[in-house]
Amino acid sequence: MSETRQPLALPQDEKVGVLLLNLGGPDSLEDVQPFLFNLFSDPDIIRLPRLFRFLQKPLAEFISAARAPKSAEGYASIGGGSPLRRITEEQARLDPRILLVTVFSFSQARALQKSLETKHLPATVYVGMRYWHPFTEEAIEQIKKDRITRLVVLPLYPQFSISTSGSSLRLLESIFRSDEYLVNMQHTVIPSWYQREGYVKAMASLIEKEFSKFPNPEDVHIFFSAHGVPVAYVEEAGDPYKAEMEECVDLIMSELRSRGVKNVHSLAYQSRVGPVEWLKPYTDVKIKELGQNGIKSLLAVPISFVSEHIETLEEIDMEYKELALESGIVHWGRVPALNCDSTFITDLADAVIEALPYVGAMAVSNLEARQALVPLGSVGELLATYDTQRRELPAPVAVWEWGWTKSAETWNGRVAMLAVLVLLVLEIASGKGLLHQWGILPS
Numbered sequence: 001m002s003e004t005r006q007p008l009a010l011p012q013d014e015k016v017g018v019l020l021l022n023l024g025g026p027d028s029l030e031d032v033q034p035f036l037f038n039l040f041s042d043p044d045i046i047r048l049p050r051l052f053r054f055l056q057k058p059l060a061e062f063i064s065a066a067r068a069p070k071s072a073e074g075y076a077s078i079g080g081g082s083p084l085r086r087i088t089e090e091q092a093r094l095d096p097r098i099l100l101v102t103v104f105s106f107s108q109a110r111a112l113q114k115s116l117e118t119k120h121l122p123a124t125v126y127v128g129m130r131y132w133h134p135f136t137e138e139a140i141e142q143i144k145k146d147r148i149t150r151l152v153v154l155p156l157y158p159q160f161s162i163s164t165s166g167s168s169l170r171l172l173e174s175i176f177r178s179d180e181y182l183v184n185m186q187h188t189v190i191p192s193w194y195q196r197e198g199y200v201k202a203m204a205s206l207i208e209k210e211f212s213k214f215p216n217p218e219d220v221h222i223f224f225s226a227h228g229v230p231v232a233y234v235e236e237a238g239d240p241y242k243a244e245m246e247e248c249v250d251l252i253m254s255e256l257r258s259r260g261v262k263n264v265h266s267l268a269y270q271s272r273v274g275p276v277e278w279l280k281p282y283t284d285v286k287i288k289e290l291g292q293n294g295i296k297s298l299l300a301v302p303i304s305f306v307s308e309h310i311e312t313l314e315e316i317d318m319e320y321k322e323l324a325l326e327s328g329i330v331h332w333g334r335v336p337a338l339n340c341d342s343t344f345i346t347d348l349a350d351a352v353i354e355a356l357p358y359v360g361a362m363a364v365s366n367l368e369a370r371q372a373l374v375p376l377g378s379v380g381e382l383l384a385t386y387d388t389q390r391r392e393l394p395a396p397v398a399v400w401e402w403g404w405t406k407s408a409e410t411w412n413g414r415v416a417m418l419a420v421l422v423l424l425v426l427e428i429a430s431g432k433g434l435l436h437q438w439g440i441l442p443s
């Protein structure tokens with residue numbers, strides 16, 4: 001595609017930056033609880049009714065403490081921490097400080113920076129995580145120090161969700177607003193890119209490659225497993241995630257069909273947390289169903305994330321594999337995450353170059369951009385496109401088992417919930433109580 005592209009005509013004093021946004025994950029087991037605290041403190045993950053917003057932090061404290069042991073077990077089983085930081089930095093660029101820690105790794109961020117260089121775009125690629133180091137705030141500080149004048153913001157989620165890219169963009173918006181340098185810095189956002197040819201082709205190639213590992217490749221059921229979101233995000237807040245996910249799977253399957261692949265496929269949603277309704281079918285339920293229906297060969301394809309992480313390495317490779325084998329599936333395979341796949345990274349570089357003309361421009365007023373499900377645009381405009389009203393959403397986490405759920409919308413549940421919240425506040429305010437005694441809340 002663009003190896004022969006002419007050098008971009010940028011004014012001499014322009015400095016281009018690319019900010020990769022990602023979720024972040026605990027580097028060690030000690031980081032698990034504070035990481036979860038950051039995650040549950042996010043109003044795009046738990047939206048409390050207006051009246052209870054002041055409880056966001058205490059509640060995050062409570063839920064993170066309650067969930068940490070289970071989460072830590074998962075992270076322990078994949079080597080004691082999340083590989084997300086290492087892989088994302090590999091996708092972006094190699095930072096000398098990181099080199100000291102991960103001597104042998106070549107970096108996703110470094111790979112992108114290199115690919116941009118090859119395409120005659122000298123740019124610095126930064127990594128900003130939402131819930132753990134290197135935090136988005138740290139990346140922004142570096143962007144300011146480097147006097148970047150044009151910034152392309154690229155969330156590393158192929159499909160847009162309020163809970164992922166949306167949350168990162170909302171944070172960016174608040175950082176941009178409160179800083180004079182950033183308010184004036186020209187920027188644009190690539191909100192989702194699942195429809196890009198390079199990404200679709202890279203995914204299709206990874207899938208095709210795994211077929212050869214099965215005894216009867218033509219019988220393999222292609223099983224796309226996407227990270228779920230609560231149904232309310234889609235139905236009440238207008239999250240485009242489900243529509244984009246379905247379109248993404250269709251595009252990959254069309255590419256495979258054009259290569260002569262005739263295998264049957266399905267899409268399910270994994271990793272639900274708590275009792276509210278999440279997007280269906282659920283991965284575990286679907287696996288059992290496929291087993292019961294006599295499927296013997298299953299190829300799992302993680303689809304919502306481009307790096308290996310706890311939900312591929314632990315949930316799919318361990319939990320779902322075990323479930324599949326118990327359900328009568330005999331041959332199991334899993335497509336690896338894209339990580340630093342060269343077709344993928346080259347395509348991301350093209351996406352950045354194609355987005356540059358929109359930097360600082362009102363992209364939503366551009367007809368071409370309008371045709372995309374989520375238009376290319378600035379942070380503020382994108383947030384205005386989706387989720388304008390920031391509706392209260394049923395929270396997806398465990399505390400709600402006592403009450404505030406769709407299925408238990410009864411006064412009983414609400415009173416119990418209120419009681420729990422009041423106790424929690426009293427306990428946090430006084431520093432004394434059962435939760436402290438049990439070590440659930442730190443003294």
Ligand SMILES: C=CC1=C(C)c2cc3[nH]c(cc4nc(cc5[nH]c(cc1n2)c(C)c5CCC(=O)O)C(CCC(=O)O)=C4C)c(C)c3C=C
Pocket residue numbers: 023024025026039044045067070071082083084157161163164227228229230273304305308309310311396
């Ligand atoms: C597109 C991907 C993701 C969506 C959508 C998403 C929504 C979402 N997640 C939670 C709760 C948790 N997520 C956790 C980890 C985690 N989540 C994603 C991706 C999406 N989440 C990734 C890649 C990871 C793993 C990071 C890593 O360390 O490797 C966790 C912590 C792990 C655990 O305890 O299971 C929680 C909790 C909610 C509630 C939500 C939507 C509202």
Ligand SMILES: [Fe+2]
Pocket residue numbers: 227
């Ligand atoms: Fe998640």
Ligand SMILES: [Fe+2]
Pocket residue numbers: 271311315
């Ligand atoms: Fe999970």
